[in-house]
Amino acid sequence: MDKLKILLVDDDEDDRQFFADALEGIELNTELRQLENGKSCMEYLLGNTENTPDLVFLDLNMPIMNGFECLEAIRRTPHLKGLLVAIYSTSSAERDIEETFEKGANIYIKKPSSFSELKKSLKQVVKMNWAYHLNDFKKENFLLKI
Amino acid sequence: MLDSMADNFFKKIVDDANAALLFISPSLEGSIKTKDYIIKYANHKANKFFSNSSESIKGLPLVQFTNGGEIILLANKVLKNQESEVFNISKIEDTDTINYNVKIESFYDGVLITITELRLEYISDKESKLPLGNVKSRTRELEISNLFGIRVLDSNDSIICYLKPVFNKKNEVKDFLIDYINNRMGEIADEETELIAGQTILEYYPKNLENGVFGILAECYITGENREYTREFIFNDVSIWLSTRAVKMNDGLILFSKDVTQEKNYEAQLFVQNRLLSEAEHVANIGSFRWNLGKEEIKYSDNVYKLFGYDRNEFDDKYDRLLSFLHPNDLLKVKSSFKNGKKNKTKTDIVFRVYTKKNELRYMNTIGEYYQKDGNWYMVGVIRDVTNQLESESVLQIKNSELKRTNADLEAFNRVASHDLQEPLRKIQMFVSRLIEEEQGHLSSRSQQYLDKIKSSSDRMRNLINNLLSYSKVDEVSEQPRRVDLNDVLNNVLEDLGEHINDLNAKVDSVCLPVVNGIQFQLEQLFANLIGNSLKYIKEGVQPEIKILSSVVKGNTSSVDALLPNINYVKLQFIDNGIGFEKKYQEKIFEIFQRLHGKTEFSGTGLGLSICKKIVQSHNGTILAKGELGKGAEFTIYLPTLL
Numbered sequence: 001m002d003k004l005k006i007l008l009v010d011d012d013e014d015d016r017q018f019f020a021d022a023l024e025g026i027e028l029n030t031e032l033r034q035l036e037n038g039k040s041c042m043e044y045l046l047g048n049t050e051n052t053p054d055l056v057f058l059d060l061n062m063p064i065m066n067g068f069e070c071l072e073a074i075r076r077t078p079h080l081k082g083l084l085v086a087i088y089s090t091s092s093a094e095r096d097i098e099e100t101f102e103k104g105a106n107i108y109i110k111k112p113s114s115f116s117e118l119k120k121s122l123k124q125v126v127k128m129n130w131a132y133h134l135n136d137f138k139k140e141n142f143l144l145k146i
Numbered sequence: 147m148l149d150s151m152a153d154n155f156f157k158k159i160v161d162d163a164n165a166a167l168l169f170i171s172p173s174l175e176g177s178i179k180t181k182d183y184i185i186k187y188a189n190h191k192a193n194k195f196f197s198n199s200s201e202s203i204k205g206l207p208l209v210q211f212t213n214g215g216e217i218i219l220l221a222n223k224v225l226k227n228q229e230s231e232v233f234n235i236s237k238i239e240d241t242d243t244i245n246y247n248v249k250i251e252s253f254y255d256g257v258l259i260t261i262t263e264l265r266l267e268y269i270s271d272k273e274s275k276l277p278l279g280n281v282k283s284r285t286r287e288l289e290i291s292n293l294f295g296i297r298v299l300d301s302n303d304s305i306i307c308y309l310k311p312v313f314n315k316k317n318e319v320k321d322f323l324i325d326y327i328n329n330r331m332g333e334i335a336d337e338e339t340e341l342i343a344g345q346t347i348l349e350y351y352p353k354n355l356e357n358g359v360f361g362i363l364a365e366c367y368i369t370g371e372n373r374e375y376t377r378e379f380i381f382n383d384v385s386i387w388l389s390t391r392a393v394k395m396n397d398g399l400i401l402f403s404k405d406v407t408q409e410k411n412y413e414a415q416l417f418v419q420n421r422l423l424s425e426a427e428h429v430a431n432i433g434s435f436r437w438n439l440g441k442e443e444i445k446y447s448d449n450v451y452k453l454f455g456y457d458r459n460e461f462d463d464k465y466d467r468l469l470s471f472l473h474p475n476d477l478l479k480v481k482s483s484f485k486n487g488k489k490n491k492t493k494t495d496i497v498f499r500v501y502t503k504k505n506e507l508r509y510m511n512t513i514g515e516y517y518q519k520d521g522n523w524y525m526v527g528v529i530r531d532v533t534n535q536l537e538s539e540s541v542l543q544i545k546n547s548e549l550k551r552t553n554a555d556l557e558a559f560n561r562v563a564s565h566d567l568q569e570p571l572r573k574i575q576m577f578v579s580r581l582i583e584e585e586q587g588h589l590s591s592r593s594q595q596y597l598d599k600i601k602s603s604s605d606r607m608r609n610l611i612n613n614l615l616s617y618s619k620v621d622e623v624s625e626q627p628r629r630v631d632l633n634d635v636l637n638n639v640l641e642d643l644g645e646h647i648n649d650l651n652a653k654v655d656s657v658c659l660p661v662v663n664g665i666q667f668q669l670e671q672l673f674a675n676l677i678g679n680s681l682k683y684i685k686e687g688v689q690p691e692i693k694i695l696s697s698v699v700k701g702n703t704s705s706v707d708a709l710l711p712n713i714n715y716v717k718l719q720f721i722d723n724g725i726g727f728e729k730k731y732q733e734k735i736f737e738i739f740q741r742l743h744g745k746t747e748f749s750g751t752g753l754g755l756s757i758c759k760k761i762v763q764s765h766n767g768t769i770l771a772k773g774e775l776g777k778g779a780e781f782t783i784y785l786p787t788l789l
Contacts, residue, residue, distance in 0.1 A: 014573055014576075018576055018580075021580075090572060111572060112576075113571075113572045113575035113576060113579070113608065114576065114579035115576060115579040115580045116579065116583065118576075
């Protein structure tokens with residue numbers, strides 16, 4: 001099986017580092033690309049249509065283009081409609097969670113406060129991704145809150 | 147029948163009588179419907195009345211002397227019903243109009259017609275005074291009305307009476323005899339009018355002496371000048387006000403009295419209302435005014451003077467004088483406001499500053515409306531001293547803006563607490579967790595201990611932030627209250643706490659709980675905090691027990707002050723067998739950051755019960771704590787029932 005292509009969009013350098021380390025720690029066959037905001041995310045996705053990631057982790061609170069806007073832009077783009085998007089944010093506000101699901105997010109992960117928890121969540125999501133691709137879930141039916 | 151001597155004598159009297167007498171008998175000729183009468187007798191006056199010779203009309207048919215045959219029809223009626231008919235007629239003789247009273251009555255086999263000239267002498271002449279009786283007294287009324295040429299009797303509500311003086315031996319007036327009085331008096335006094343006439347005024351109403359009526363009437367009689375007076379009379383315990391005009395007529399007085407009881411009552415009411423208004427103005431610090439726009443004059447109520455610090459009527463009523471009180475900076479505003487109002491006749495409502503007599507600056511509010519009367523424009527309005535109001539309003543405004551600032555601060559704090567504070571904390575926790583994970587076994591036992599302290603402190607901080615947030619968010623819930631089954635609430639909470647309960651081998655018993663109106667997640671937080679508290683403050687060596695009871699109480703039968711009397715409440719009791727607390731802490735226990743125990747003894751943020759209280763309050767309920775040291779705690783919650 002090919003490497004699972006993961007794109008992380010987060011402006012916080014520490015968080016990106018935690019994420020990369022955790023992903024490495026769970027020892028699954030993944031390839032991570034990191035970007036700093038929604039704008040660079042959209043530029044990358046639209047410029048690399050041949051190399052679309054399998055899974056995007058999107059922070060919400062980012063400069064230039066925030067996660068909500070980026071999510072909308074993704075769902076507006078025809079070939080990205082089926083892209084699996086996981087929101088990765090500190091916010092645990094019910095309002096935010098609902099809004100992202102309404103805008104087409106598939107997964108919502110609250111940034112955890114311990115490293116082991118982060119690894120656990122990532123493992124779960126990556127495994128989910130395989131299930132998603134294997135079973136060809138419709139994205140509306142695939143909502144996960146961690 | 148007039149042939150005998152006695153008859154002749156009588157004839158002589160009759161012939162010379164003051165009244166015109168006519169005796170007629172039915173003519174046998176002609177049909178019944180157009181029956182005519184033959185004049186059988188006419189005295190001197192009658193001859194004069196119908197023609198100018200003394201003998202000419204005897205034996206002639208009556209129809210020759212009457213117009214329209216009305217008398218004939220009346221004569222028919224009289225003959226048929228054996229009743230008399232009385233009416234008045236007017237006749238122009240030379241240039242004078244003379245009024246006559248006509249009486250038609252059945253007499254032997256014919257009809258007697260008596261025509262009497264109506265003159266004052268006649269009225270005051272006792273001999274000719276008509277006997278009492280309804281029809282007759284009406285006739286008398288007519289006589290009087292004709293006499294004075296006033297149609298006073300048209301207006302039914304006047305009492306008309308004719309009084310004749312009664313003299314004492316010294317020839318002084320000592321009383322007045324009620325010679326005639328119309329029915330109206332009887333109606334007003336609720337008495338038989340017939341019984342009134344014939345009495346003197348002092349016999350009929352003795353108080354006429356002390357109330358001055360007799361004096362006035364005597365004066366009127368002596369001086370011959372008209373008199374007017376208004377007096378209260380008590381007839382059968384009912385107060386009647388009569389306004390009377392007395393006019394001397396020959397040897398007597400004619401009185402016209404009007405019942406003004408109602409007007410008097412209105413007057414009394416008006417007096418009372420004016421007093422009330424004045425009182426009200428005083429109490430409310432309000433003055434009123436009426437401004438005649440044409441004359442630039444303003445009529446003030448007493449309180450207006452008081453508001454400006456003056457005595458009543460101490461300043462004049464000119465518009466310019468009012469302007470002189472104004473603060474110079476408000477002069478233009480007031481002038482243009484009145485000018486506009488005057489022009490458009492719109493309601494004026496302005497606040498302006500005035501200097502009172504003591505040179506005190508006061509704020510006044512004037513509200514005025516315009517209206518037109520008799521072609522003149524007026525403005526009526528009130529003046530209010532609003533100084534205190536404005537002052538307290540400005541204090542309120544300051545407080546309000548302070549509150550707004552505080553609220554904004556609080557909001558900013560919430561934002562800071564929810565995101566900006568949590569962000570670095572999360573990172574600390576993250577790094578600590580990585581440190582613990584990666585350096586496991588590599589650290590000295592002391593460093594390991596420090597790291598554990600860092601971890602527990604940061605965990606506590608997170609807990610604190612979360613609790614603070616939920617405390618400040620209790621009131622901000624956008625969710626509408628719904629029906630919440632408290633059994634579900636309890637089950638959810640027990641499920642969450644299940645592991646903890648098992649670890650402690652605690653027993654939680656509950657009766658079946660009711661459904662209330664509320665926000666489910668808040669009620670869950672309430673239950674979780676209370677049960678969590680009981681699980682926290684347990685007594686060593688004793689199996690923890692929590693009992694939950696439920697009942698319904700009526701607000702007014704409960705001794706709890708905070709409950710509304712007409713509302714039914716669900717009473718929930720959470721009773722545990724833990725360490726309890728001292729009675730003096732019953733209130734304090736709900737205060738924010740209030741901790742009864744050291745942090746090392748029991749973990750906690752000091753916010754749990756504050757959150758409980760806030761949740762219960764936002765559900766329109768009350769929460770009470772009862773404790774005894776070493777014997778357990780009891781928390782009672784009152785929530786309004788669904789109905």
